[in-house]
Amino acid sequence: xxxxxxxxxxxxxxxxxxxxxxxxxxxxxxxxxxxxxxxxxxxxxxxxxxxxxxxxxxxxxxxxxxxxxxxxxxxxxxxxxxxxxxxxxxxxxxxxxxxxxxxxxxxxxxxxxxxxxxxxxxxxxxxxxxxxxxxxxxxxxxxxxxxxxxxxxxxxxxxxxxxxxxxxxxxxxxxxxxxxxxxxxxxxxxxxxxxxxxxxxxxxxxxxxxxxxxxxx
Amino acid sequence: xxxxxxxxxxxxxxxxxxxxxxxxxxxxxxxxxxxxxxxxxxxxxxxxxxxxxxxxxxxxxxxxxxxxxxxxxxxxxxxxxxxxxxxxxxxxxxxxxxxxxxxxxxxxxxxxxxxxxxxxxxxxxxxxxxxxxxxxxxxxxxxxxxxxxxxxxxxxxxxxxxxxxxxxxxxxxxxxxxxxxxxxxxxxxxxxxxxxxxxxxxxxxxxxxxxxxxxxxxxxxxxxxxxxxxxxxxxxxxxxxxxxxxxxxxxxxxxxxxxxxxxxxxxxxxxxxxxxxxxxxxxxxxxxxxxxxxxxxxxxxxxxxxxxxxxxxxxxxxxxxxxxxxxxxxxxxxxxxxxxxxxxxxxxxxxxxxxxxxxxxxxxxxxxxxxxxxxxxxxxxxxxxxxxxxxxxxxxxxxxxxxxxxxx
Numbered sequence: 001x002x003x004x005x006x007x008x009x010x011x012x013x014x015x016x017x018x019x020x021x022x023x024x025x026x027x028x029x030x031x032x033x034x035x036x037x038x039x040x041x042x043x044x045x046x047x048x049x050x051x052x053x054x055x056x057x058x059x060x061x062x063x064x065x066x067x068x069x070x071x072x073x074x075x076x077x078x079x080x081x082x083x084x085x086x087x088x089x090x091x092x093x094x095x096x097x098x099x100x101x102x103x104x105x106x107x108x109x110x111x112x113x114x115x116x117x118x119x120x121x122x123x124x125x126x127x128x129x130x131x132x133x134x135x136x137x138x139x140x141x142x143x144x145x146x147x148x149x150x151x152x153x154x155x156x157x158x159x160x161x162x163x164x165x166x167x168x169x170x171x172x173x174x175x176x177x178x179x180x181x182x183x184x185x186x187x188x189x190x191x192x193x194x195x196x197x198x199x200x201x202x203x204x205x206x207x208x209x210x211x212x213x214x215x216x217x
Numbered sequence: 218x219x220x221x222x223x224x225x226x227x228x229x230x231x232x233x234x235x236x237x238x239x240x241x242x243x244x245x246x247x248x249x250x251x252x253x254x255x256x257x258x259x260x261x262x263x264x265x266x267x268x269x270x271x272x273x274x275x276x277x278x279x280x281x282x283x284x285x286x287x288x289x290x291x292x293x294x295x296x297x298x299x300x301x302x303x304x305x306x307x308x309x310x311x312x313x314x315x316x317x318x319x320x321x322x323x324x325x326x327x328x329x330x331x332x333x334x335x336x337x338x339x340x341x342x343x344x345x346x347x348x349x350x351x352x353x354x355x356x357x358x359x360x361x362x363x364x365x366x367x368x369x370x371x372x373x374x375x376x377x378x379x380x381x382x383x384x385x386x387x388x389x390x391x392x393x394x395x396x397x398x399x400x401x402x403x404x405x406x407x408x409x410x411x412x413x414x415x416x417x418x419x420x421x422x423x424x425x426x427x428x429x430x431x432x433x434x435x436x437x438x439x440x441x442x443x444x445x446x447x448x449x450x451x452x453x454x455x456x457x458x459x460x461x462x463x464x465x466x467x468x469x470x471x472x473x474x475x476x477x478x479x480x481x482x483x484x485x486x487x488x489x490x491x492x493x494x495x496x497x498x499x500x501x502x503x504x505x506x507x508x509x510x511x512x513x514x515x516x517x518x519x520x521x522x523x524x525x526x527x528x529x530x531x532x533x534x535x536x537x538x539x540x541x542x543x544x545x546x547x548x549x550x551x552x553x554x555x556x557x558x559x560x561x562x563x564x565x566x567x568x569x570x571x572x573x574x575x576x577x578x579x580x581x582x583x584x585x586x587x588x589x590x591x592x593x594x595x596x597x598x599x600x601x602x603x604x605x606x607x608x609x610x611x612x613x614x615x616x617x618x619x620x621x622x623x624x625x
Contacts, residue, residue, distance in 0.1 A: 024556040025318055050445050051461075053561065053592075056585040058574050071572065073559055073587075077445060077459060080466035082559060106448030109595040117282075132275035132624060141283055148287045 007047055007083055015039055021086050026073075028084035036087045036098050040072060044103055049074035049083055052100065055110035057089075057118045061144040067092040068120055072100065089120060099125040117142035238263055243606070247276045251354050251610040254620030258597070258609065267609060270601035272594055277624035285584035289550025290316050290390050293584070298384040300586065301622040303346050304339035304565045305385045306375070311562035313388035314469055315571035319558045320551070322391055322522055326513040329471040331397060334405065334508045335378070335387060336470075336562075337501040341412075342371045343565035344452075344494045344501075345419075347617035351491060352423065354614035355432040363419045370408055377401060390551045391526035392518025402509045409502050416502075420495045433487035437600050437612035440485060447596040450589050451567025452493045453616055457485030463563040475507045487615035494617070525551040550579020566590050566619060586625055590618035 008020050008027045015035055021028035031039045043049040054073040061067070066088035075082050089095035099122035100107035111122040112131040119140035122128055130137060139146055156167045246257035255276035261269035281300070285293045297312040298305035310332045317324065324332075345364040352360030372382040377398055379385040387394050423429045439449070444457035454461055462479040464472040480496035482489025518526050527546045532539040555577040561570040567589025574583040593616050601609050 022556065023558075024321070024554075025558045025560070028557070052448055053450075053568065054559070054570055054572060054585065054587040056572060056587075058583045073570070073572070075561075077461050080461075082561075084557070084559065104448065105443075105446045105599070106592060106595060109591065110448075113591075130275075132278040134275070141280060146283075148283060 007043075007081075010047070011039060011042065014042060021084065023084060026082040026084055028086065031085055031087050033087050033090055033097060036070075036072075036085065037100065037103070039085060040074065040100055040103055043074050043083060043085070047076070047083075048078050049076045049081075051075040051077050052104040052106045052110070053082070055100065055107055055114060057114050057120055057142075059118060059142065059144045065092055066090070068095040068118060070097040070114065070120060094121070095119065096121040096123055098123050099128075101125055116140070119143065240268060245606075245609070247273075251613055253350060253613065253618065256594070256613075256618070256620055256623070258601070260601070260606070260609070262606065265605050265607075267601050267604055267606065270598050270609070272597045274591070274594065274620070275624050277620045279625065281625045282584055282586060285581055287580070289579040290553065290581065291546070291551060294388060295384065295386045298386055299621055300588065300625065301343070301564060301566055301569070301590070301619045302383065303619055304336075304343040305383070306335040306339040306379075306387055307343075307562065307564045308569060309385060309388035310336050310470065311560070311564060311569045312571055313390055314562065315558060315560035315573055316390045316551070316553070318560050319553050319556060319573055319575055320390070320522070320525055321554075322519055322525060324392060324519050325516045326471065327396075327515050327517045328392055328519075330508050330511075330513050331393060331517065332388065332470050333472060333475070334402070334505060335375075335385075337504050337508075338371055338374065338405070340501045340565045341498050342368050344498050344617075345371075347494060347565075347614075348419065348423075348491070351614035351617070352429075354610050355429055357423065357426070357429060360419055360422050363415065363422075367412060367415060370412075374401070374405060374408060377404075389518070389526060391522045396517045402512055405505060406509045409505055413499070413502060416495075416498055423491065424495070430488065432607075432611050433491060433615065435484070436487045436608045437604065437615060438484055438486040439596060439600055443596065443599065444485065447599070448592040449567070449596060450592065451564065452490055452497060453567065453593050455480065456482035456490035456493045456615075458482055463561055463568055467561075469560075469562060472504075474511075475504045477501075477504050487611050490615040490617070552579055553577060553581075561587065564589060566617065566622065567593060569622075586622075588622040588625055590620070590623040591625075594618055594623055 008029055011018055011029055012020065015038065017032050017035055018039060019030045021030045029039070051074065052072065053075045056071050058069045058071060059067065060069065068089040070087045070089060072085040073082055074085065087097055089097055097120055099111055101111065101124065108127070109131060111125055112129060114120055115122060115128055116130040116132050117140060129135060133141070153167060161167060241262045243260045243262055244257060245260055246252035247255040252258065257273040257276065259271040259273055260267050281296050284296060294309060294312065297308040300308050345368050349361035349364035352358070375385055376382045378401060379387045379394060439457045441458050444454050444459060449457070458481050460479050460481045465479055477500040480493045480500070482493055523542055524545065527543045528539040533543045553575045555575050557574050559570060559572045561568040568587070569589055570587030572585040572587065573581050576582045600612055604612065
């Protein structure tokens, strides 16, 4: 096994297309997508980086190309060092990256999360589903164009704009957990607590006497 | 299913096919007492044996990483409380160190010592809860009562130190919220004195308990190779016999000064994970005693970091320069150089990592939280298969996860 300080140097020798990446702490390399798996495999098998601690992505915002960078952090349980492997996704509109599931079982959930948050497709992933958001969710929330508060619209929900003054619709919940309505069902029928609409913020709750009158009538 | 016995006529023999077991689908959680929060397991069962397990996570997803991109570094500290909410002090510390690495800022020895002290107290508190809940999962209610009595004492100490029992928000970038109160370290030492015998009592209730051993020994065994391949960290990895502890192997915050042992398991089953946690609490007490014994004096925050750590309040109210300094830090956030850092701390649940991408200024461009519970749970589809449903409860208890951290 080569000296641990020279991981980057050794990688550069072995893979001419790999370049060193600016980093404030650990050794880091930039890898073209075609070689990501080969580099990760070399790191695991030849350099002893046996623990994949993290897979994530960075969105450099719209207009920046390459827009998405997938970042792997590998750790060696023997040398106790990290290496950061960064891969720029080729396509800015439909980004994809090679899946490391064949090398580490740990990659499975990390890549699902990255897909969920950024919409990056991992080629060769056995089961690329959303993991934190629900399957029907239409957005990729960690992309920079996704706003924190909600999505701007010319015709916002009246209650939201009256309350906040913002022209926003809240992020859609269709098919999400704890949501009874998925469009075709009427919410007041599906959700028992929403049934009584005789009083709300706009209309006062009937007084006890009136309620009693109502009973008599 | 093949039947050995013979039937009187051929017509009855075809009826055997009707006894073929049908797979049953069982949704365990998200509000099931043994799933410790809002984990949901979509189980496929053959009789009572699990044939497939598909964990469904994300019920507690709050978008912490998105929120972090929209606020200054110090404003995010309260959100770190809500990751592993059983050990907020340890999360606060891990986050603060990650940002300090970005700023290339060294905090004074006293600050480091206080952080180690609080992180170890948090570890005891988190392990006590894990142990108590594990006890309930396997049918031992008493352990929970003892453990929570001790946690209550710890909460009193936390409250005295930080002003909050649960969500402490104690660290700041480059320092702490405040110094330790007068005589507090003495009270921590006194807590350790009375805690050790009680810990022995708690562990004695489980370690050689016939029922507990039946429920845990040999259940949910994870091999060394699997544990590493699935990215397990913390007690779950050490239970499988990999002696990886970031406090020892990549010391931070002055952990290299303290003597402690890293317990490892041999078989990687639920019982080993329990034993590792029990021993870790003893080691935490050892560390705490050493910190208290050589508690350093001096400043408790980085005094020279004028664009990062706000000056003391009395100075802000009396001096112009400090007032401006405070104003800049509050409005624009602690100023960071551009760059990328990744820092992992050994938290009670495993390695809590923060990957920060900065473009300079007071707000991170990207902040990724590497949650140990998330990685630890990813092994469930492998480890649950072939076990009985009641063993799944034991496995979940022994993995000791927190959904606030898993879902972020």
